[in-house]
Amino acid sequence: MKNVRMTVAYDGTHYHGFQTQPSGKTIQDQLEAGIHMLTGEEIRIIGSGRTDAGVHARAQVFNFHTESRIPIDRWAIALNSRLPDDIVIQFAEEVQEDFHARFSAKRKTYRYAIDTNKFPNVFTRHYRFHHHAPLDVAAMREGLAALIGEHDFTSFASPQSTQSSHVRTIFDASLVQNQDGLDLFVTGNGFLYNMVRIIAGTAISIGEGKMSASDIPAILAACDRTKAGPTAMAHGLMLWHVEYPE
Amino acid sequence: MKNVRMTVAYDGTHYHGFQTQPSGKTIQDQLEAGIHMLTGEEIRIIGSGRTDAGVHARAQVFNFHTESRIPIDRWAIALNSRLPDDIVIQFAEEVQEDFHARFSAKRKTYRYAIDTNKFPNVFTRHYRFHHHAPLDVAAMREGLAALIGEHDFTSFASPQSTQSSHVRTIFDASLVQNQDGLDLFVTGNGFLYNMVRIIAGTAISIGEGKMSASDIPAILAACDRTKAGPTAMAHGLMLWHVEYPE
Numbered sequence: 229m230k231n232v233r234m235t236v237a238y239d240g241t242h243y244h245g246f247q248t249q250p251s252g253k254t255i256q257d258q259l260e261a262g263i264h265m266l267t268g269e270e271i272r273i274i275g276s277g278r279t280d281a282g283v284h285a286r287a288q289v290f291n292f293h294t295e296s297r298i299p300i301d302r303w304a305i306a307l308n309s310r311l312p313d314d315i316v317i318q319f320a321e322e323v324q325e326d327f328h329a330r331f332s333a334k335r336k337t338y339r340y341a342i343d344t345n346k347f348p349n350v351f352t353r354h355y356r357f358h359h360h361a362p363l364d365v366a367a368m369r370e371g372l373a374a375l376i377g378e379h380d381f382t383s384f385a386s387p388q389s390t391q392s393s394h395v396r397t398i399f400d401a402s403l404v405q406n407q408d409g410l411d412l413f414v415t416g417n418g419f420l421y422n423m424v425r426i427i428a429g430t431a432i433s434i435g436e437g438k439m440s441a442s443d444i445p446a447i448l449a450a451c452d453r454t455k456a457g458p459t460a461m462a463h464g465l466m467l468w469h470v471e472y473p474e
Numbered sequence: 475m476k477n478v479r480m481t482v483a484y485d486g487t488h489y490h491g492f493q494t495q496p497s498g499k500t501i502q503d504q505l506e507a508g509i510h511m512l513t514g515e516e517i518r519i520i521g522s523g524r525t526d527a528g529v530h531a532r533a534q535v536f537n538f539h540t541e542s543r544i545p546i547d548r549w550a551i552a553l554n555s556r557l558p559d560d561i562v563i564q565f566a567e568e569v570q571e572d573f574h575a576r577f578s579a580k581r582k583t584y585r586y587a588i589d590t591n592k593f594p595n596v597f598t599r600h601y602r603f604h605h606h607a608p609l610d611v612a613a614m615r616e617g618l619a620a621l622i623g624e625h626d627f628t629s630f631a632s633p634q635s636t637q638s639s640h641v642r643t644i645f646d647a648s649l650v651q652n653q654d655g656l657d658l659f660v661t662g663n664g665f666l667y668n669m670v671r672i673i674a675g676t677a678i679s680i681g682e683g684k685m686s687a688s689d690i691p692a693i694l695a696a697c698d699r700t701k702a703g704p705t706a707m708a709h710g711l712m713l714w715h716v717e718y719p720e
Contacts, residue, residue, distance in 0.1 A: 237596045308593060316596045347554060350483045350562045351530070420577070438556055 232303065233291045233323045239284055239314040241354045241463065246279040246288065255279075255315060259290065262310035268298040276329045276336065276470040280422070281396070282462035282464035284355060286339075287318065289470045291329045327472075335399060335471040337415040340428035341464050344409035352408060357428075357464030363435030365403060365410065371434040372401035374444035375427065384427055385420035386459070393420075394420055401427070413468065422459050430457030478549065479537045479569045485530055486558040487696060489601045492525040499563060501525075505536065508556035509536045509555065513542040522575045522582065522716040526668070528708035530601060533564065533584075535716045547616065549602035573718075578645050581717040582603070583661040586672065586674035586710050590655035598654060603674075603710030609681030611649060617680040618658070620646035621673065621694075628697035630673055631666035632705070640666055640697075659714065677705030 238255050240246075246255045256273060273292040279285055298306055303320035308407055311317070319458050343356035344363065375384075375398050382394040400415040412431060414424055430447070433439040439457060447455045475710040484501050486492075492501045502519060509517050519538040525531055544552055546673065547565035557563070560569060589595055589602035621630075621644050629641040646661040660670055676693070685703060693701045 239596050239599075286597075304593065313594070313599060314596060316593050318593055347550065347564055348559070350485050351532075352561060353485075353559055355597055421509050 229295060229325075230295050230300075230366050231291055231293050231323050232300070233289065233321050233329065234303070234307075234317050235319040236288050236290065237286050237318055238288065239354065240279060240282050240296045241284075242314065243281065245281045245283065246277075246285070248274050250365060254289075255285075256290075258315055259307075259415060262307050263292065263294070265307055265310045266298065267294060269294060269296065274329045275449060276333045277306050277419070277467075279467050280425075280462050280465070282366065283465045283467070284463075285467040287469050288467050289329050289472075291323065291327055294366060296473075297362050313371060329438050329470075332472050333418075333470050334473060335415055336419065336467070337413055337416060337471075338402075338419070338424040339468045340412040340414070340424060340431075341408075341466065342412070342432070344411040346400050351409050354463055355466065361411075361436065363404065363410070363432065364437060365383050365435065367437075368410075368412075368431045368435045369403050371439075371441035371444050372403065372414075372427075372431055374441060375401050375448075379448050380451055381420055381423055381448070381455045383447050383453055384430070385453065386422040387453050389421040389461040391420055396420065396423070402429075419426070425460045425465055426453075426458075428460035428464065432460060433457035435468055475539050475541060475571075476535055476546075477539050477569050477573055477713075479535060479567050479573060480549070480553075480563050481565040482534050482536065482629065483532050483562050483564055484534065485502045485600065486525060486528050487530075487546065489623040491529065492521050492523075492531070493591070501531075501534075502536075504557060504561055505553075505600055508553050509538065509540070511556045512552055513540060514538075515540060520575045521664070523713075525662065525713050526671075526708050526711070529711045531534055531713040533711050533715050535575050535579070535651075537569065537573055547623065559642060575716075578718050579655075579664075579716050580719060581661055581663060582665065582713070583646075583715040583717075584589050584665070585712045585714045586658040586660070586670060587654075587712065588656040588658070588678070588707060589709065591639045592649065595654050600709055601712065602654060604716065605655075605678060607682065608661050608685060609678065610655065611651065611681065613687050614656075614658075614681045615641045615649050617650065617690050618660075618673075618677055620690035625694050626697055627666055627667075627669055627694070628704045629691050629693050630669050630676070632668040632672075633699050635667040637666055642666065642669070643662070649677075671706045671708065671711055672699075672702050672704075674706035674710065678706060679703035 342358040587602040596603040
């Protein structure tokens with residue numbers, strides 16, 4: 229029995245999220261169907277975490293156990309030929325038996341991308357949220373800095389979150405300016421349901437002057453979802469990187 | 475009567491090219507339908523030139539004459555609200571009565587984009603041709619340089635071309651390396667049917683070692699389409715820029 233770890237990029241536009249849903253088409257379903265076509269095995273893969281409907285991944289990580297004798301360096305090519313063209317395996321490697329894509333993950337980074345052009349860039353329209361009104365980048369940075377550290381993020385979680393603890397650590401939250409606008413990168417030890425989208429929506433509200441960076445400590449302390457900004461649109465979000473111990 | 479010039483970006487993936495076709499859905503149809511919704515006028519727009527089915531444009535230019543009293547600085551916003559999200563007007567301006575998007579054009583630049591990653595970048599898959607085998611960039615550059623100048627480009631035109639003359643001038647043909655691979659930029663005073671795609675296909679053949687840069691003069695001299703390389707896939711091509719006299 230081998231434990232195989234893969235890195236996968238996907239365009240989430242046409243999917244109901246990563247994780248298998250009764251309601252339909254997910255990334256996980258496509259990956260498991262592809263593996264079934266290759267090996268005949270009925271396998272459940274383990275993702276590093278969920279991504280919501282419409283959210284993308286540059287480097288999602290998952291693992292699964294297989295009896296297959298496909299050489300590890302052939303797996304990516306073989307599986308890609310069984311996947312739709314909006315899901316692309318980037319890398320496959322064999323890992324120790326106890327590696328678990330979710331429990332072993334140490335840090336995750338998401339990117340929230342904002343297109344600040346007057347009119348949307350048509351070639352990135354599925355991956356960047358279009359917001360052409362001026363944003364106060366310095367204020368956004370100040371607000372994001374106030375989120376860094378260990379906090380109870382109840383105010384930044386969907387009320388539907390079923391996690392027993394809402395305490396998480398954000399290691400970094402930075403805003404990078406580029407040709408098309410702004411890239412918000414958030415790195416943490418884990419994220420609650422909708423957390424990055426609420427952070428992005430709050431940062432945008434600060435950028436618009438509707439909220440103030442100095443409000444952040446009180447928003448965190450309130451442990452009340454209604455105090456933070458809106459949940460930003462899914463299509464601007466991308467799972468960027470998942471880190472594991474060496 | 476005003477003469478309005480617009481710059482439009484489009485994702486050509488789902489269209490049968492720029493120019494109205496009996497066979498169906500084109501960019502021109504969408505633009506004319508949008509203008510009709512706004513003004514009630516039955517207008518024929520004049521594009522700077524055609525783009526093939528599946529080819530994109532970053533900055534296609536077109537013009538049309540209208541009796542509409544919509545202020546010129548409202549046109550782009552108004553028309554964008556009547557267009558599908560894969561067609562975005564970037565800019566509108568009023569121009570002199572005799573401006574003609576095709577006849578007035580002096581130089582055009584196309585980009586042919588090659589994704590040289592081992593596996594395709596899922597987020598640019600509709601805009602870059604994936605070619606992961608190694609390419610000899612120096613040889614490609616040498617071959618492209620041999621195309622610069624005024625030549626009869628019959629060997630680089632579809633046999634379906636109905637132009638009376640196949641003499642065109644290429645001012646520049648350069649290859650830029652970027653994060654995802656190679657961008658081939660070709661600037662000329664005009665292009666024949668399939669010409670940039672055949673230039674791209676020939677450059678790729680040179681990069682693969684199937685043809686030699688030193689073959690180019692003989693290919694041009696032959697005036698025979700079968701001597702040049704294959705016609706590269708449409709989706710890698712983008713109309714980048716159209717220049718007019720100041």
